[in-house]
Amino acid sequence: MIEIPAKLIRNHSKSSPEWLASLPAALDRYVDEWKLTVSGDLMSGEASLIVPVVRRDGTEAILKLQSVNDESESEALALRTWNHDDVVEVYEDDPETSTLLLERLQPRTLDDLPDAMEATQILAELLTHLMVVPAPTGVRRLSDIAAGMIDDAPRVIPMLADPAEQALTWRLVAQMTELLPEPGDRLLHWDLHYYNVMAAKRQPWLVIDPKPLAGDPAFELMPAVWNRWDDLVATGDVSQAIRDRLDLMLDVTGIDRDRALGWTAGRILQNILWFTEDGDTRIEAELKAVIDALLA
Incomplete structure (x- = not known):
């Protein structure tokens, strides 16, 4: 028996109880098949069980157990498609279960850097490497994700309580729709x-945990813009700090500003649709702040 981390139970007890129940047997299976020794306490991401292990040759690694879904099924493929110097290495994988044996990295992320703009600079530099790689066959397409959002909009937007917020969300739909005929083909x-960039021994920083898509790199900018929110607030001018982050990302990557704003509208729309379907009736304050800073 193993003690499954509380966060994983909290996140999946209702949605995936069978998967949670299968974890002890799955851990035993891969420890045996891949000749591993558990070497530390079990941890968890939002949707995975993380187990520190040692391989038969003495190499420290991480065993990642996760459920099979649209996000996890191409993770190993993506990590092996990008340049090895930019991403965590995959030692073993089982496509049938999305189980991965990964290089063990250092317990430090870009979120731990005191200077948020330095962290954004590093994130942007990594993106310049990732964004030039064509997506391999079989990866989900941004065009399909965006079309799905457009299809969902008429059903979900009326759930917002404020007519002005409904109108604002329809404007986001329109901005993203303009870009849909040219969705891009990068990985x-x-x-x-x-949090998804970790310190390593062989490189200063490596990217982890992709949810692979084929599409326009401009779709990648929103997570960098609104994560580390407390750092934005600490500047005293959230709107300007948001614009400064986006400007830095664009300067480093060379992504076109109009496409960046259009696909950022799409990312904001995606979050609004998700949160509203989960029961929110107002747009989150942080999303409103990003809209006011970049799209007003």
Whole structure:
């Protein structure tokens, strides 16, 4: 028996109880198949069990157990497609279960850097490397994700209580719709924020935990813009701090500003639709602040 971390139970007890129940047997299976020794306490991400292990040759690694879904099924493919110098290495994987054996990194992320703009600079530099790589066959397409949002909008937007917020959300739909005929074909991370870049021995920083998509790199900017929110507030001018972050990302990556704003509108729309379907009837204050800073 193993003690599953409370966060994982909290996140999945209702949505995936069978998967949670399968974790002890899955851990035993991969420890045996891949000749591993558990070497530390079990941890968790939002949707995965993280187990420190040692391989038979003495290499420290991380065993990542996660459920199979649209986000996890192409993770190993993406990490092996990008340049090895930019991302965590995959030692082993089982496509049937999305289980991964990964390089063990240092317990420090870009969120731990005291200077938020330095962290944004590093994130942008990594994005310049990732964004030039074409997406391999089989990865989900941004065009399909965006079309799904447009299809969902008429059902979800009326759930917002404020007519002005409904009108604002329809404007986001229109901005993203303009870009839909040219959705792009690069390999996208989708969740490239400060927690998903970790310190390493062989490189200063490596990217982890992609949710792969094929699309326009301009879709990658929103996570960098609104994560580390307390740092934005600490500047005393949230709107200007948001614009400064976006300007830095654009300066480093060379992404076109109009496309950046259009696809950022799409990312904001995605969050509004998610949160509203989960029961929110007003747009979150942080999302409103990003809209006011960049799209007003």
